[in-house]
Amino acid sequence: MSDQVTLTIDGVELSVPKGTLVVDAAKMIDNPIPVFCYHPKMEPVGMCRMCLVEIGLPVRDRATGELVLNEDGTPQVNFRGLQTACTVAVSEGMVVRTTTEPVTEAREDVIEFLLTSHPLDCPVCDKGGECPLQNLTMEHGKGTSRMDYSLKLKLDKHVPLGELIYLDRERCIQCGRCVRFQDEIVDDPVIHFHNRGRSLEIVTMSDPGFDSYWSGNTTDICPVGALTTADFRFGARPWELTPVATLSPHSPSGANMTFSTRREAKSGGRSVIKRIMPRQNEQVNEIWISDRDRFVHHFADAPDRLKKPLMRKNGELVEVEWNEALDAVAGRLQQNGTAVAGLSGDRVSNEDMFLFQKLIRQGLGSNNIDLANRRLAGGDVVAKVGISQGSNLLNLGQGDAIVVVASDLHEEVPVWWLRVKQAAERGAVVVVLNLRPTRLDQWARHVIYYQPGQAVTTLRQLVNDAKVAAADADNSPIKAAADAIVQANNVVAFYGAEGLTYKETDAVAKLLANLLLIKNEEAHAGRPNNGLIPVWPHNNTQGAWDTGIHPELEPGYKAVANPGMNAAEIYTAAENGDLNALFILAADPIGDGLLADRGKLDFLVVQELFLTETAAQADVVLPAQSWAEREGTFTNGERRVQRYYPAIQPSGDARPDWQILAQIGERVGLEKPAFAASLVFRDLAKAVPQYKAMDYRALAKVEKQWPDVGGDDLYYGGNAYENRVGLGMQWAVEAESGDVEHFDVPDVATDAPEKVAVVRTAALFTPGTLINHTELLADRMAKPTLILHQADAASMQLTTGESVMIDVNNQPMAAQIRVSEDAPEGVALLRGVPYQAGFVELKLRQTAN
Known part of the structure; x- marks a missing residue:
């Protein structure tokens, strides 16, 4: 039996997979049926009735089952009135009519009905300019209204559903998209309909309000301006915004996103990021992004960003010009010969890390290079x-x-x-x-x-x-x-x-x-x-492996003849005086508790966005651009290499990481620096066999995706952006082209603790260098918490809410006790603190005051 079904929509014959809904079939031939409640990622409910169409089925002889034909030989079709296109699946021989008089009248009636309870505040509504209700009213509305304005219901217009999302109850058309998304898609049923009839409204059912990591997506799929984000409400009009494609700077999923930017006088004419929206990539994140990806971008515009190079003179860090700083870094690194090391963070681009390892290895002759905090092998x-x-x-x-x-x-x-x-x-x-x-x-x-x-x-x-x-x-x-x-x-x-x-x-x-x-x-x-x-800890940990940020592996996983020191050995050498110079790129090992201080280093250089605890002890600090100010590539955990693009002007005199590294490289004897990130990637692709088929043009290729969201109609899929600038490329693994031998796995000795083991657990909103600049999330930031099983808490005479002092990375930290069955007996879960490897035995210093 065929998996395809043939039908006709407004005289156009088409074949679509069995089970396709009529509304989707019409979308496939660019004949969009208007909807409000329907969304292609959710189950249909047929609530709004905007998608009513005439649907006819071929007539069959009851005795024989054969088609009954007209005189001209065409099948007879029986139309059974108006039906919702979002709830009816296609069937063989179906005929759909979307432009008849009954359909037109039905659409006019639905629009008129919705407007009887809708405020006329389009000039000030945040959704104005990208509003499905506004657009469909212009296309299908009558142009007149029978509404008695005195009967209009007045509702609250600025209702916080938590601190991230606001509800305008007057604007809500009760399509249920937001409630259904939270229930069906992400299983966070924290908002619901409340009351009935004209008093129906959306309410939050959690504490804190709207307690979900996905709340921002409801503002994208809301077909009116009922739901808005706290940081964008009344912030700009859509037609003032310039969209720029980008990627998540936080997550190894490589979520595709779009900056919405606008030039503002209060920022001195600079473009600023007004909001972040999803960008469709069905192979990566579909059209959804977490609230961390949506809201944690303020570090790019933070006023305390480093804006000029700093050099230590007379014991103080003072601003200097770039040439003086670069000359000093190159000279001091060369003076120390091979007794130098490089430590990199894994949130910078492939281009940055490729040139960083090139500088350390080829420019300075050292294989002492590693990630500053290497958590995960493999x-x-x-x-x-x-x-x-x-x-x-x-x-x-x-x-x-x-x-x-x-x-x-x-x-x-x-x-x-x-x-x-x-x-x-x-x-x-x-x-x-x-x-x-x-x-x-x-x-x-x-x-x-x-x-x-x-x-x-x-x-x-x-x-x-x-x-x-x-x-x-x-x-x-x-x-x-x-x-x-x-x-x-x-x-x-x-x-x-x-x-x-x-x-x-x-x-x-x-x-x-x-x-x-x-x-x-x-x-x-x-x-x-x-x-x-x-499950890499950061957005480009995979890229760090690919580009050779490793003491034993060069770019492309080629073994190093003379392996260098790993991060732990570098820290020990710095403390003991066995290392002369250390170059740290986009990492804060002192702030993370991995390094007590600069130790006995003769020279420390830090390349960063902010004056971190490590940067504050450096001899030279080089200001780098954020990912929002430049272009480059990240490689996600599925090894998909993707591009991101510059959206705002650089902060002060900050430069791209790769450019700074290339200019230092030239000063220590490497070739003249490339003048574009694309040329650095070209050299990277030559050095990394897995990237050999890639260049910026190939990474920017796109193809048609389904469902077709991000189009001009807006109502079908919401405000997610169409992907017009690249789906990226995934590099092949060895197993795809030949056999791979089984791995020898030696036993790993791990002694169980005598008492309670402390294990650090993840929290999406854990304090850190970047997220700390988003004040909007201050109340959602994970607080240092020690979660204990009831039996363990009882044996230590601890209760929920009590504060204790514990050791974290050999440093004292106050944490609040929570007694919960989430913790297994014998295991204390430590939440809201910097990363800690493995487990240690719980040692309580004292009860905190």
């Missing part, structure tokens, strides 16, 4: 068995499996949590291994908890069980999970670092790789919709 494993080209988490469902190890995706990478959750709802088997419950457990078929230090042992058992046939006597939870994975058509494995040491994460990566390499008919690794995904 980039070399990913290069062999990472998720394959052509994969899309949207394709996973019935018959597939997803494994998640040592990661809380909801807090670490919300976009991936959402896509895994939706795959589970489509029928995929989710297997979770962790030392504590996470929100993903709700959608998992198999949940396996292990004790601190037992992650590798537990995962090894899972892999070993997957290698052997099921035994009747073995009905353990681990064996059941292994069987589900082995029987799956496709397998995708995520792994993180929660509660694990770096060595443990390396073992976990290799064990998951071996799981993907098990051959029944064929291995999973190397096939589309199969492979390994690391």
Whole structure:
């Protein structure tokens, strides 16, 4: 039986997949049927009636089942009045009419009815200029109204649904999109309809209000100006805004976004970021972005940004010109020969990191280069068995499996949590291994908890069980999970670092790789919709691996002949005086507790956005541009290389990181600096074999995506932007072109604590250098909290709300106690503090005052 259905819409014959809704079929032939309540990402409800059309079905003889024909040989069609196009699926021979008089009258009536309760405040409404109701009124409204203005209902117009989203109750047309999005899509049913009839209104049902990481998306899909964000309300008119494509600077998902910018007199004529909106990429984030991606951009415009180079003179950092600063850096680095090291953050671009390692390695002759805070191993494993080209988490469902190890995706990478959750709802088997419950457990078929230090042992058992046939006597939870994975058509494995040491994460990566390499008919690794995904801590950790920010690997994963010191060894050498000079790029190891101070370094240079604790101790501080002020590329956790673009003017005399590094490189004997980021990427692509088919033009290619959102109609998909500047390119792993050998995984010794183990857990809004500049999120910032099981709290005589002093990275910190079943017995969960690897034994210093 064919999976295609042929029908006719306004005289145009088309074939579409079975199950397609009439409204979607019409959209496919550029005949958009107007809607308010319908959204292509949500289940249809037929509430607003704006999509009423005439639908006719072919007449069949009741006795024979054959089509009844007209005299001219065409099938007879029986029209049964008006029906909602958003709730009716296409059928063979269906005839749809969207422009008849009954349809036109129905649309006029719906618009007129909506306007009887709608305020006439288009001139001041935030949605004016991109409002579906406004546009559809112009296209389908009568132009006159029978409304008795004295009967108009007056409602509150500035109702906070929490501190991020405001509701204008008069503007709400009760389409339910916002409520349904929170319920259906992200499973945060924290807003609801309240009351009935003309008193129906949206209310928040959580404390704090609108308690969801996805609240901003409701403002995009709201078809009127009823929902607005706190930072954009009355901030600008849509036609004043210039859209600029960008990427998430926070998350390894690589979420596609769009800046909306405007030049403002109060900013001295500079362009400023007024809001951030989603940009469609169905392979990455569809049209959704988390509230961290939406709201945490204020650091780019922060008044305390570094604007000029600083040099230490007479013990003080003073402003100097660029040439003086660059000459000093180059000269001092050269004086120290190979006794230099470079530490990089993983939030800068591929171009930046490529030139950084080139400066340290080729310019200064040192392999002492690493990430400043390397949390998660396995980039070399990913290069062999990472998720394959052509994969899309949207394709996973019935018959597939997803494994998640040592990661809380909801807090670490919300976009991936959402896509895994939706795959589970489509029928995929989710297997979770962790030392504590996470929100993903709700959608998992198999949940396996292990004790601190037992992650590798537990995962090894899972892999070993997957290698052997099921035994009747073995009905353990681990064996059941292994069987589900082995029987799956496709397998995708995520792994993180929660509660694990770096060595443990390396073992976990290799064990998951071996799981993907098990051959029944064929291995999973190397096939589309199969492979390994690391839950990297930052937006471009994958790029750091690719470009050679590693003491043992050059760009493209080529082994270094003489490996240098890793980050931990560099810190020790700096403290002991075994290292002369240190160059830190986009990282704050002193502020993060990784380094007590500059130690015995002869020379310290920091390249940063702000005067961090590390920068404050430097000899030279070089001001860098933020990602909003320049162009470049990031590589997400699925190895998709994507471009971002400059949106605002640079802060002061700040320069792009790659340009600063190239200018230092020239001074130490490297070639003349490139004059564009695209030329740096060209050199990168020559050095990294995995990138050889890429250039800026290829990364900017686009193709038609479905559903067709971001179009001029606005009402169909909301205000998400169409992707017109690039979907990026995913590089191939070794398993796609040949066999990959199984990995040897040595035992990893981890001693369990004698008492309670402290494990740092993630929180989306954890304080940090960038997020601290978004005052809007101050109340949602995770506070230092120690979560204890009731039995552990009782044994230590601690209660909820009590404050204690604990050690975090060997530094004292005050934390508030919370007693909860979220913490397993024997494990204390530490939330709202900087990253801490593995686990340590809980040591309470004292009760805080």
